Amino acid sequence: MSDVTAIRVDTVPEYCADDSRPEENRFVFRYTITVHNGTGETVQLLARYWKITQGSGNEQEVRGKGVIGKQPLIAPGESFSYTSHAVLDMPVGVMQGAYTFCDATHTRTFDIAIAPFRLAGPHQVH
Structure with a gap:
């Protein structure tokens, strides 16, 4: 397998004011993820793990197969x-x-960390 550090994950979060209800303590965030395969081999995204930490310190963990119901194959140089x-x-x-x-070849699995990214509503300086 080529150097797995050549797989890069970019994140772009966005606050969704129209879907949020601050008076009900409901704040909705959309995030777009792009996975770039800079290796010389096709890879398949099998599973995800997220840790979501709220401003209060409460944490939630999410695990599951693939992303958005898919386990995509990503060819070399593709995203x-x-x-x-x-x-x-x-x-x-x-x-x-x-x-x-x-x-x-499905002979080796490996994890790629996703760096922390901030979710913040308007006028938040946390």
Whole structure:
């Protein structure tokens, strides 16, 4: 397998004011994830793990197969993007996690960490 550090995960979070209900402590965030495969082999995204930390310090963990119901194959030099959402009970939080991949021959699995990224509603300085 090529150098797995050549797999990069970019995150773009966005507050969804139209779907949020601050008076009900419901804050909705959309996030777009792009996985770039800079290795020389096709990889498959098998599973996800997220840790969501609310501004209060409460944590939630999410695990599951693939992303948005898919376990995409990502060819060398290609990218895969998807958009999902998280609902918090506070206007600020942090998400971080990892994806589990396998190589093209399904002989080796490996994890790629997803760096923490901030979820923040308007006018939040957390």
